[in-house]
Amino acid sequence: MNIPKTNLPRIVIIGAGFAGIHLARKLRNKNCQVVLIDKHNFHNFQPLMYQVATGGLEAGSIAYPVRKIIHDYKDFYFRLARVSEIDTKSGCVISDIGSLHYDYLVIATGSKTNFFGNKEIERNSMQMKTISQSLNIRSLILENFEQAVLSKDERERAFLMNFSLVGGGPTGVELAGALAEMKKAILQKDYPDLDISKMQINLIQSGDRILNTMTEKSSAHAEKFLSRLGVNILKNVRVTGYDGRTISTNTDLSIESATVIWTAGVMGAMINGFPESATDVKAKRFRVNEFGQVLGFQNIFAVGDIAQMETPEYPFGHPQMAQPAIQQGKHIGENIVRLVQGRIMKPFDYFDKGSMATIGRNKAVVDLPKVHFYGFFAWFVWMFVHLFSLIGFRNKAMVFLNWVYNYVRFDREGRLIVRPYKKKSFVAFTSDEV
Amino acid sequence: MNIPKTNLPRIVIIGAGFAGIHLARKLRNKNCQVVLIDKHNFHNFQPLMYQVATGGLEAGSIAYPVRKIIHDYKDFYFRLARVSEIDTKSGCVISDIGSLHYDYLVIATGSKTNFFGNKEIERNSMQMKTISQSLNIRSLILENFEQAVLSKDERERAFLMNFSLVGGGPTGVELAGALAEMKKAILQKDYPDLDISKMQINLIQSGDRILNTMTEKSSAHAEKFLSRLGVNILKNVRVTGYDGRTISTNTDLSIESATVIWTAGVMGAMINGFPESATDVKAKRFRVNEFGQVLGFQNIFAVGDIAQMETPEYPFGHPQMAQPAIQQGKHIGENIVRLVQGRIMKPFDYFDKGSMATIGRNKAVVDLPKVHFYGFFAWFVWMFVHLFSLIGFRNKAMVFLNWVYNYVRFDREGRLIVRPYKKKSFVAFTSDEV
Incomplete structure (x- = not known):
């Protein structure tokens, strides 16, 4: 993927949706190398997509170039790619433009339409x-x-x-x-x-x-x-x-x-390479602990629609909507900084704004x-x-x-x-x- | 094409570019049935296309729905279709959605890129x-x-x-x-x-x-x-x-x-069905007289880039740009009204605005x-x-x-x-x- 090797810890984020972008912003100026990967070169605002579909808005009005979001962030890299698999043993992301080693990985691939097998x-x-x-x-x-x-x-x-x-x-x-x-x-x-x-x-x-x-x-x-x-x-x-x-x-x-x-219905946009214990097979979501870490992994996080943080209030994870994704992105971004700096991470608490x-x-x-x-x-x-x-x-x-x-x-x-x-x-x- | 039969003379216009649209507007409230055909459902503003290509403007900002232009015009019909041929003997337009009889025909198909055979x-x-x-x-x-x-x-x-x-x-x-x-x-x-x-x-x-x-x-x-x-x-x-x-x-x-x-380079977006004498084979344009009529036809007009009106000042026809198309559209629209009403048509005179x-x-x-x-x-x-x-x-x-x-x-x-x-x-x- 042609990312320079440095002494900085490398954090790879897959997905530039609400969760991925809000998380990335928290990593700015934190002495990390950040690689943001998405299959599109834009972030888009899903809640208004129905207006694009019905001719009320142009696509360009609800989409925003990812490179522009991060263009004055130091040591940030964007790559337009599709990730097919994670090699968790060697710590590598495998994509259609090559593979890349990560020190920390964030999966923020969101969700896709669920036809329940029909x-x-x-x-x-x-x-x-x-x-x-x-x-x-x-x-x-x-x-x-x-x-x-x-x-x-x-x-x-x-x-x-x-x-x-x-x-x-x-x-x-x-x-x-x-x-x-x-x-x-x-x-x-x-x-x-x-x-x-x-x-x-x-x-x-x-x-x-x-x-x-x-x-x-x-x-x-x-x-x-x-x-x-x-x-x-x-x-x-x-x-x-x-x-x-x-x-x-x-x-x-x-x-x-x-x-x-x-x-x-929706289901998580799953990535291969993980044991069944780390996922909810039916919902196709990664099961994460209260800090956002995928079960069984110290350095792999999942945020947003793809993450299923099972709490007493949300036994099947948070709703797959913008608000939990944004809040998780921000919080877990801060957690990653804490982890990198050797501090103690804080459990995520969802504030339902309605x-x-x-x-x-x-x-x-x-x-x-x-x-x-x-x-x-x-x-x-x-x-x-x-x-x-x-x-x-x-x-x-x-x-x-x-x-x-x-x-x-x-x-x-x-x-x-x-x-x-x-x-x-x-x-x-x-x-x-x- | 499912156009109702009436006693009104039917004018079929092929192409909703500058020439076609400006011509159509002149036919409003003139006791004619007008059928406007285009392969797209929008008119677009070609002079700003390069800004769409380079990300300065959204496509939707330089395109305009054809149906909206004509939606309060009486006896106007729009059809989204590709015309393949004209049967000038029976007076029919042949398209991918069927054929249609015309009393008057206007060809305003514009031009396309000319690779000169390479x-x-x-x-x-x-x-x-x-x-x-x-x-x-x-x-x-x-x-x-x-x-x-x-x-x-x-x-x-x-x-x-x-x-x-x-x-x-x-x-x-x-x-x-x-x-x-x-x-x-x-x-x-x-x-x-x-x-x-x-x-x-x-x-x-x-x-x-x-x-x-x-x-x-x-x-x-x-x-x-x-x-x-x-x-x-x-x-x-x-x-x-x-x-x-x-x-x-x-x-x-x-x-x-x-x-x-x-x-x-550009060349006319030709339509089949015409004798060689009516066209400039190399430029792929219809040769028209000073009233806009295709040579050899009383009731068929060509306007804009596709039309080649040979005048002393423009021996190879007018330049294939917006201004001649707009001016021809307006003038020849008026000529058609004159012809339908039995009046004498006026020769077109291009005013070069620069x-x-x-x-x-x-x-x-x-x-x-x-x-x-x-x-x-x-x-x-x-x-x-x-x-x-x-x-x-x-x-x-x-x-x-x-x-x-x-x-x-x-x-x-x-x-x-x-x-x-x-x-x-x-x-x-x-x-x-x-």
Whole structure:
């Protein structure tokens, strides 16, 4: 990997998500050599990805170059690479650009979509864990409408205008809200030759309420807001298959849908080379102690979605969301400094700041530790929190400007099919230059 | 194509570039059915594409949804399709989504890169006529640097950091300036482990001056500005081959370069179905009369880059640039209205407003019909003209905000490899999700 050999202890961090970046920042000016590895050259702000998928924001507004984050950090190196395995015996990271010895290793590879082994659903449905996947969803939504205008068959048009979101968590809820806003404000204008009232948005939840990690009141409000926007909420329905045309479920219900977006679960983005005892095989997460060390290893840490720190309050680990990742990144970064300096590490304690979800224009639900609120003010808080969590002045300014524009004009202009998604099934999109 | 049959005359426009869009606007509320066809669902602003390629602007800031442009125009239809042929006998457009009868046809398909038959160069070099191609260039620039940091071989690093622009027209000049600015302000910071002074930017021009459609004074100033930025200007050198590694020329000179961007020529994006007499076979343009009608056809028009209106002043047609396309679009749109209404068409007269090119920060050259100027004021005029030519308030605001940010911070943050370009040669970029 062409990293110079020095006398400094070398800390290798795999992953530049929330956990990896916040951890790296704690290692600045600490007499360590730090090598940050990611398969992308940018950090991205996952909580706003659904707005990229629905044309409200450009990808560049929620992504930030990793090299820029670290470019004035001494002895920091970034490498664009995919890590396949760790050789824990010799202390080496093995990647597609070569291998590298580490003194300390941090695994911050995050999570990916969990299809629970259903290959058919995995093949035919969309996911939204990366910028590329978000842009694919954007293309597919628009391609379906372009295809629908060509069809004289009512059933075919209904199929193409059916959007089904599987999973009633924040991602599913926020996508449903954004799609409903698109339907109301944009699609009818853009496609005057289609009857957009035939567009269906289904939110399919296996449990008996959506946003089931939030309070029951928040769930109820979210359901009310979504229903008013015309979203069909299907509860106690488990999706069992999707062949690209028809969604089958554990009930009588089946739905013909051209776009199925699967947000029903995540699992750790595992790396090979570890004994079973160090991992939760089902969740694909590394089991870590209260200091963040992977069980059985002194010098290997895991943080964020990939880490499972089992505590009395969180027997299955912390929720796989931004807040635990950020807090762990900061805390465990400090722990590594302590360890390197021969000091005693401190156990991690998660401070639950609460959670929130937005449902289209003017509406959100917010659960803070002691107070819960809904509607316009919650929406305002949601925007404020997300805006100020973005890295970089330019991204903040871009997102802010776009939000103001979208709000005032009831618009979202990112409806460009720059990179067609459907290549085989719809001949109109066989583009040679993409 | 599922376009309703009405009693209105049907005008089919192929291409939503400058010519097509400006022409379409003239047909609004004129008792015609208008069908606008393009292979992309957006119009884009080509003059700023080089800034997308070099990370200064997001693609979404210079592209605009076609459906939004026409969405309150009565009896207007947009179709996303690729037209392969015209059946002029039956009056039909043949495309990948079916065929469509026209009463009047407008060909506004623009131009594409001309490699003058050299397949090797075409295969190995980059071009910049579409948004996708611009994003490919952006990815390749960054990928080369990511690859260079991995190499211990000085010659390999020099090869990866060599950027060669073939063609000294506005595109080549503006790209060279932007790359030179990147080198100075960004790359040294982003890649502290590389010696960025080894980065070479070559501008290769077959003639004896760059910007040879502008005044000699402008050429001289542009050369001075570029040289000061460290660009190597190679004049009277014709590129004869590029195998992906080495550029060969008609002189002793050969250059090892990982990135060759070909801006040395364009040709019309021809459509099949026409007799040779209607076209200039070499330039691949439709020969049109002074009203814009393709020679030999009453009801078929060509406008913009694809049209070759031979006049005493322009014996080989108007230059293939934005201004002639916009002016032709407007004028010939009016002519079609006249023809449909049985009135007499008016001959087109091109008003040359002049031309300009920018060379990095604070520098440009501007040739107006009666006055020529250079330097800071020219740069300011260049920005003003381009900003106000963009379609849509949001795009103007986005570009303006980005320019202010880039100027104040000496930065351009669009350096994200969202869609890797190099897939085969550089294993680090074999991404499955792209």
